[in-house]
Amino acid sequence: MEISAEREKELIEFASKYGLKFENIGLLNRAFVHTSYTNENSIDILESYERLEFLGDAVLKIAISDFLFKKFPNLREGDLTKHRSWVVSDKELSVFAEKMGLSKLILLGKNEEGLGGREKPSILACAFEAFLGAIFLEYKDLGLKAAYDFLIDNFENEILNSKLHNYKALLQEYTQGESHKLPVYKVLDEYGLSHDKTYVIGVYYNDVLIAQGQGRSKKDAEMAAAKLALEFLNVEIV
Amino acid sequence: MEISAEREKELIEFASKYGLKFENIGLLNRAFVHTSYTNENSIDILESYERLEFLGDAVLKIAISDFLFKKFPNLREGDLTKHRSWVVSDKELSVFAEKMGLSKLILLGKNEEGLGGREKPSILACAFEAFLGAIFLEYKDLGLKAAYDFLIDNFENEILNSKLHNYKALLQEYTQGESHKLPVYKVLDEYGLSHDKTYVIGVYYNDVLIAQGQGRSKKDAEMAAAKLALEFLNVEIV
Numbered sequence: 001m002e003i004s005a006e007r008e009k010e011l012i013e014f015a016s017k018y019g020l021k022f023e024n025i026g027l028l029n030r031a032f033v034h035t036s037y038t039n040e041n042s043i044d045i046l047e048s049y050e051r052l053e054f055l056g057d058a059v060l061k062i063a064i065s066d067f068l069f070k071k072f073p074n075l076r077e078g079d080l081t082k083h084r085s086w087v088v089s090d091k092e093l094s095v096f097a098e099k100m101g102l103s104k105l106i107l108l109g110k111n112e113e114g115l116g117g118r119e120k121p122s123i124l125a126c127a128f129e130a131f132l133g134a135i136f137l138e139y140k141d142l143g144l145k146a147a148y149d150f151l152i153d154n155f156e157n158e159i160l161n162s163k164l165h166n167y168k169a170l171l172q173e174y175t176q177g178e179s180h181k182l183p184v185y186k187v188l189d190e191y192g193l194s195h196d197k198t199y200v201i202g203v204y205y206n207d208v209l210i211a212q213g214q215g216r217s218k219k220d221a222e223m224a225a226a227k228l229a230l231e232f233l234n235v236e237i238v
Numbered sequence: 239m240e241i242s243a244e245r246e247k248e249l250i251e252f253a254s255k256y257g258l259k260f261e262n263i264g265l266l267n268r269a270f271v272h273t274s275y276t277n278e279n280s281i282d283i284l285e286s287y288e289r290l291e292f293l294g295d296a297v298l299k300i301a302i303s304d305f306l307f308k309k310f311p312n313l314r315e316g317d318l319t320k321h322r323s324w325v326v327s328d329k330e331l332s333v334f335a336e337k338m339g340l341s342k343l344i345l346l347g348k349n350e351e352g353l354g355g356r357e358k359p360s361i362l363a364c365a366f367e368a369f370l371g372a373i374f375l376e377y378k379d380l381g382l383k384a385a386y387d388f389l390i391d392n393f394e395n396e397i398l399n400s401k402l403h404n405y406k407a408l409l410q411e412y413t414q415g416e417s418h419k420l421p422v423y424k425v426l427d428e429y430g431l432s433h434d435k436t437y438v439i440g441v442y443y444n445d446v447l448i449a450q451g452q453g454r455s456k457k458d459a460e461m462a463a464a465k466l467a468l469e470f471l472n473v474e475i476v
Contacts, residue, residue, distance in 0.1 A: 059303075
């Protein structure tokens, strides 16, 4: 489909905010073309973001998996999977899309526009995934690295601060609800060379050591300790 | 966990059959350690293949998505997703694993062994995914490329010959069942420069043109035509 000079400028500026350069502007544009737009304008549906969304969905999954795998060396598969599911949910992706102001770039049919499509989490999430697919293709052999860097550089906090898996936040919520007291974390031990340290951290509640966790950073060790504390206290983690 | 010299040799030979070299033998070994083995032998469950399976599941998804996306430029998202789901199913992955003779490498607990775990499609599929995860990690920045090449070099036929999406096979099955006649494909048109050709192919049944499809290769155009013919004939594609 044709891309106006104004549209091209808008797309290039949008990408450059994230340090991304697209030689293939048609590819970048396609990430934001909803099927309601191609349908209404008799454009081939292959020019919509559908196929890029298919690809971007998988790009997102491997990037998040790789990140979580390395970030949490002590989490088991079940916990990693739960965390990943949360990050790749439409709800969370639409938050990422909103933070980027991505919705203004989406081309919608008039009918879908009238139905509030521009604010629908499902459409925002799909366009976000399609954008990842476009990055993956544009950067060819470095596509996964480019998509990974884009995600982590811009959304690392959001990816980590999954309420679901922020065990420290959950533990604090619980102890404050029970007794208005905060859990206290103390380093009990550390070993290994400076570039390969392991920390052992204990978590105290009402001055009693209720759990201890290990990790390659203090933060990881605290998380591990908080998780075990939640288990010890029989706090349900949904 | 400790790896005997014999086990190490077996692992290295297995990988080298696929042109793969692992410096990290512990990583390669872990891809084949079932949780029933770590449980029975009081080994940390993080030494089992669980986490690698989490990662390999995502590696598989992006590799297959990338392959199908490029191989079928005219398929819509729904068809690509169906094809991908079929390839990444436990059933299909266990076929890949069997072709490789991967099951003999799996370390199982005695109880699981007694239950026939070594032949369970779910265990074979998980170990296959874990192996992909191990390739991805071993080859670092080139991890995705190494996993992709491994998959396509060894299983391209299996990935393409999804009965579900082999529209030509389905059409032939149908016409032979109906009338013992084969569908006939003819090139109706071709246009574009030699490096960027588009073919238009018609499919005839009982000497009547029932559908035509386009593609960048004759094979793709035939597939597209066969798909439309199945729709024209109201043949259910499950």
